[in-house]
Amino acid sequence: MQQSQPVVTQGLTKVYKDFWGRQKVHALVGLNLTLERGEIFGLLGPNGSGKSTTIKLLLGLIFPTAGSARVLGLRPGTPAANQHVGYLPEESYLHRFLTGEETIDFYGRLFGLDRKQRRRRTPQLLDMVGLDRRARARQLREYSKGMSRRIGLAQALVNDPELLLLDEPTTGLDPIGTREMKDLILHLKDRGKTVLLSSHLLADVRDVCDRIGILVQGELKELGRVDDLLMLRDVFQIQATGVSDEARETIVAAARGAGARVVSAEHPTTTLEDLFLRVIRADADPQAAAHHDAAADTPEKPASAEDHG
Amino acid sequence: MAKRDQTSEASVSSRRRLRVWRRIWAVALVTFRQGMRMRLWILAPLAVSVLILTDLSSPRFDPVFEGIPAAVGTSLLVMAVVAVVLGVFFATYSIPAEMETKVSYSVATKPVGRWEVVAGKTVGMSILVLAMLAIIGAGAYGYVLVRAGGIRSLAARRLEEARPRAAHPADVNALEAAARDGPLTTYRYRTVDAGPAVHIHFPPDMPPEPGVRWILGGTTMLLRWNLSETPLRQWVASGTVRLRIALRVCPPSEADETPVKVNVWLVSESPGAPAGPPTRDKGSQLVRQVVAEVPPSGVLEVPVAGPLAQPVEGVLNVPPSGAFHLDITAETPGRLLGAAGGAVRIIGPAGREFHLQAAPQDRPSADRGGAYLVGRTELPRQMAVLRFDNVPGDVLGSADTAVEIRLRLEAWSPATIQPAAKATFVNPATRRWKALTFTPEGHHATLLYLDRAFWHGGPLEVRLECLTADDSIGLAPGSVRLRLDGGPFAVHFAKAILCVWFFGTVLAAVGVLPSTRFTWYTSILGTAVLLLASFMRDFLRGFLLRETWVRDVAWRVARWAEAHWEWDGWNDLAEHVVVPLPNVWALLPDDTVSMGQVIPLTQMAVSFGWAALGTVVLVSVGAYLLRKREVAA
Numbered sequence: 001m002q003q004s005q006p007v008v009t010q011g012l013t014k015v016y017k018d019f020w021g022r023q024k025v026h027a028l029v030g031l032n033l034t035l036e037r038g039e040i041f042g043l044l045g046p047n048g049s050g051k052s053t054t055i056k057l058l059l060g061l062i063f064p065t066a067g068s069a070r071v072l073g074l075r076p077g078t079p080a081a082n083q084h085v086g087y088l089p090e091e092s093y094l095h096r097f098l099t100g101e102e103t104i105d106f107y108g109r110l111f112g113l114d115r116k117q118r119r120r121r122t123p124q125l126l127d128m129v130g131l132d133r134r135a136r137a138r139q140l141r142e143y144s145k146g147m148s149r150r151i152g153l154a155q156a157l158v159n160d161p162e163l164l165l166l167d168e169p170t171t172g173l174d175p176i177g178t179r180e181m182k183d184l185i186l187h188l189k190d191r192g193k194t195v196l197l198s199s200h201l202l203a204d205v206r207d208v209c210d211r212i213g214i215l216v217q218g219e220l221k222e223l224g225r226v227d228d229l230l231m232l233r234d235v236f237q238i239q240a241t242g243v244s245d246e247a248r249e250t251i252v253a254a255a256r257g258a259g260a261r262v263v264s265a266e267h268p269t270t271t272l273e274d275l276f277l278r279v280i281r282a283d284a285d286p287q288a289a290a291h292h293d294a295a296a297d298t299p300e301k302p303a304s305a306e307d308h309g
Numbered sequence: 310m311a312k313r314d315q316t317s318e319a320s321v322s323s324r325r326r327l328r329v330w331r332r333i334w335a336v337a338l339v340t341f342r343q344g345m346r347m348r349l350w351i352l353a354p355l356a357v358s359v360l361i362l363t364d365l366s367s368p369r370f371d372p373v374f375e376g377i378p379a380a381v382g383t384s385l386l387v388m389a390v391v392a393v394v395l396g397v398f399f400a401t402y403s404i405p406a407e408m409e410t411k412v413s414y415s416v417a418t419k420p421v422g423r424w425e426v427v428a429g430k431t432v433g434m435s436i437l438v439l440a441m442l443a444i445i446g447a448g449a450y451g452y453v454l455v456r457a458g459g460i461r462s463l464a465a466r467r468l469e470e471a472r473p474r475a476a477h478p479a480d481v482n483a484l485e486a487a488a489r490d491g492p493l494t495t496y497r498y499r500t501v502d503a504g505p506a507v508h509i510h511f512p513p514d515m516p517p518e519p520g521v522r523w524i525l526g527g528t529t530m531l532l533r534w535n536l537s538e539t540p541l542r543q544w545v546a547s548g549t550v551r552l553r554i555a556l557r558v559c560p561p562s563e564a565d566e567t568p569v570k571v572n573v574w575l576v577s578e579s580p581g582a583p584a585g586p587p588t589r590d591k592g593s594q595l596v597r598q599v600v601a602e603v604p605p606s607g608v609l610e611v612p613v614a615g616p617l618a619q620p621v622e623g624v625l626n627v628p629p630s631g632a633f634h635l636d637i638t639a640e641t642p643g644r645l646l647g648a649a650g651g652a653v654r655i656i657g658p659a660g661r662e663f664h665l666q667a668a669p670q671d672r673p674s675a676d677r678g679g680a681y682l683v684g685r686t687e688l689p690r691q692m693a694v695l696r697f698d699n700v701p702g703d704v705l706g707s708a709d710t711a712v713e714i715r716l717r718l719e720a721w722s723p724a725t726i727q728p729a730a731k732a733t734f735v736n737p738a739t740r741r742w743k744a745l746t747f748t749p750e751g752h753h754a755t756l757l758y759l760d761r762a763f764w765h766g767g768p769l770e771v772r773l774e775c776l777t778a779d780d781s782i783g784l785a786p787g788s789v790r791l792r793l794d795g796g797p798f799a800v801h802f803a804k805a806i807l808c809v810w811f812f813g814t815v816l817a818a819v820g821v822l823p824s825t826r827f828t829w830y831t832s833i834l835g836t837a838v839l840l841l842a843s844f845m846r847d848f849l850r851g852f853l854l855r856e857t858w859v860r861d862v863a864w865r866v867a868r869w870a871e872a873h874w875e876w877d878g879w880n881d882l883a884e885h886v887v888v889p890l891p892n893v894w895a896l897l898p899d900d901t902v903s904m905g906q907v908i909p910l911t912q913m914a915v916s917f918g919w920a921a922l923g924t925v926v927l928v929s930v931g932a933y934l935l936r937k938r939e940v941a942a
Contacts, residue, residue, distance in 0.1 A: 059414075059417075059418045060417070060418075061414060061417060061418065061939065061940045062939045062940070063939055077417070077418075079420035079421060079422055080420070082418055082419055082420040082421075083420040085418065087414070087415070087418040089411065089414045089415065091411070093410060093411035093412050093413075093414045093415050094412060094415055095339060095343065095412055096410075097342065097343055097346040097347070098339065098342065102342070106335055106338075106339055107415070107419060109331055109332065109334070109335030110332050110335055110336075110416070110419040110420065110421050111419065111420060112328040112331060112332070112420070139346075152415075155415060
């Protein structure tokens with residue numbers, strides 16, 4: 001199922017109608033979108049902007065009013081297309097009376113995995129999403145929201161999908177879970193998977209997405225690479241360590257001397273998420289935290305290196 | 310190379326089919342788990358308690374013969390109710406609940422077809438119903454075993470009391486069998502191949518004349534002539550017509566002071582076919598009856614008028630359309646009335662005459678293949694003849710053959726509180742006969758034994774007579790049966806439960822169908838209404854038939870249809886007011902099990918076939934509806 005463009009939509013439109021067939025809401029208007037293989041694409045927008053509608057259309061959960069969509073070259077929602085797609089809904093809509101293990105086993109059966117494959121894959125996935133042995137044997141109705149998101153992610157990955165559709169993937173997760181989710185998404189990208197995620201948590205999108213699209217009232221208002229879209233072309237920033245106060249004043253004076261208007265010259269701040277994680281890790285394992293602090297300036301690598309295949 | 314390709318294609322196709330079943334099974338398993346974890350199993354002990362309490366609190370007229378059938382019947386009824394509850398409530402709830410909780414998002418985005426989901430749901434419900442029935446069935450079986458122990462000892466006590474008081478030795482045969490074998494014995498039955506045909510048992514000094522058909526007065530026997538091919542209907546249009554009927558009376562009226570009174574009828578052959586617009590001829594009978602006395606000459610004359618003429622005492626009216634016939638019954642008890650070929654002449658206007666050469670048919674006014682025998686202590690007497698054509702000896706076993714006779718008593722007067730009947734068995738092969746007198750029972754079968762020396766296979770004729778005056782007994786083809794060993798009770802009980810399971814599976818499919826389109830409460834309501842309508846179909850029809858305006862509309866529709874499409878059945882359709890609802894309740898076993906009788910495998914196969922067909926159709930329609938539905942809103 002090698003498709004260079006896993007998702008292609010042309011003029012995709014969805015109008016919700018009321019009981020009498022009258023047009024009620026224009027949820028999506030003429031969406032033209034193409035995803036490249038191996039990229040992470042973020043759909044941004046306020047509530048009701050059409051993010052979830054787009055994902056549901058790509059999954060065949062609802063039918064377009066106009067336009068068309070192809071998923072991995074196939075009509076959305078067909079069993080053939082779904083065979084290579086993973087989907088994490090905005091909330092984990094799973095059978096609440098099944099245990100964690102039974103849930104993964106059930107979805108494994110739907111993907112046609114035989115007993116041997118399911119026995120191997122189920123603990124692997126549950127380990128990966130961080131559900132311990134006790135949690136696996138409990139029914140989902142006893143799960144916390146975070147645990148529900150984790151089991152939801154596990155079921156989305158049960159078929160080692162080519163294309164992952166994640167609706168608000170970090171909603172309901174604590175900062176550690178959020179970080180792990182982002183790491184996992186990046187890891188999937190490394191493995192050549194294509195990810196389409198929707199979120200209104202802009203920092204999360206910025207951290208993982210290659211490209212983003214911004215939907216407003218069902219219309220795609222902005223589309224492009226994250227770096228390009230976020231770049232402030234008239235501002236220049238230098239980040240360096242070991243700069244003395246004198247040297248800093250010399251640099252600022254040099255900039256002014258060159259005709260630049262200095263907007264700010266101060267120590268950069270870290271993100272609240274990084275701070276939180278550092279505190280939590282220091283409490284759990286001081287040595288590892290020290291090591292992590294030392295490496296804080298270098299780009300992070302995916303935390304999980306497990307084989308998903 | 311081509312062969313290898315074919316093998317490879319077959320292997321891929323087989324793997325694909327396996328995956329389909331695996332997915333259906335996965336959905337079914339989850340549905341079953343859902344049901345069990347919703348604690349629906351609580352229904353099982355509840356149902357067992359209900360059936361025990363219901364059975365213990367229901368009074369039985371005769372516990373020896375009715376105890377076990379009633380207990381089994383109650384068990385099956387309770388199981389059917391559980392199947393209905395599961396079918397209607399859980400099946401209609403499952404899919405809409407998944408839609409509402411959005412679990413369907415997770416399932417529908419997997420490589421599983423909508424039809425696989427519907428099929429899986431139905432299979433899951435079916436397994437759930439089976440599991441419940443197995444638990445209830447085990448409880449019911451235990452209860453039946455306990456009841457059977459008590460009934461056997463009761464039968465032994467009753468036998469001790471009944472033996473000295475029995476009017477005929479054969480009267481205690483059934484009680485003896487119950488005390489000896491216990492009430493859990495099951496039987497296979499062999500019903501008659503022909504009959505009952507009602508004849509007259511003539512006294513030896515009154516040999517029947519050849520060529521004359523005879524009926525007995527005071528019974529429902531009748532002489533019948535088909536008049537459809539005669540010019541009667543045309544002739545009545547131009548004036549009054551008379552029917553001249555030459556009858557024979559035996560003994561003749563001269564010998565007996567009482568003249569023979571007869572009823573003469575003209576009857577339309579389409580039962581209930583409208584005789585005219587009901588609004589114009591409201592309440593009219595489809596037949597016209599004339600009561601007359603046969604004169605000493607034996608020639609009876611009856612005037613006949615047109616169909617829409619005002620009814621006049623002593624004048625018959627011709628039915629307006631369709632085939633019709635002339636019937637004559639004799640009212641005077643014990644007198645014989647006969648007619649030979651050529652007995653009927655139609656005397657038309659202007660001296661025209663039509664001579665009907667056909668001989669009359671002598672037949673009881675049989676209803677649905679049954680017959681009534683009017684009792685008389687003396688001959689001539691009515692006699693029902695039933696025949697087994699050729700019974701293989703190897704099915705009869707080594708013991709004496711038991712013949713079970715179940716008669717319906719039509720009259721219970723204080724004078725004849727113990728009616729008597731006679732069964733005469735004739736072995737045509739050996740020309741030997743054996744007569745047994747017995748007291749027919751209203752609430753259980755009478756058992757008569759034929760020893761091996763008299764008959765062991767081959768043809769057998771059974772003649773039944775009612776010996777008590779003022780009594781009558783009713784019988785049908787199934788009233789006389791050979792009782793053969795039926796095997797273990799438990800096996801047949803399990804077979805009955807399987808039939809309930811088929812019924813439950815269809816109900817699950819019925820419940821799943823609307824739930825693919827509507828909310829669970831709408832689905833429950835719709836399914837419940839459908840099931841109720843199906844259950845009350847006959848009642849509904851009866852109710853509609855009582856309404857004059859319904860009959861009027863039906864009659865008009867039939868006339869309109871008749872004008873457009875040529876078919877003989879329009880009148881029947883109009884008269885019976887068809888209610889186009891499948892009777893899903895027919896899948897339940899009738900009281901054959903509760904009467905200790907074996908459910909034939911053919912009946913099970915038919916039940917299974919209908920259940921499977923119904924389920925497949927319902928699942929297909931449900932899958933189509935679900936395919937057209939957006940899972941998310």
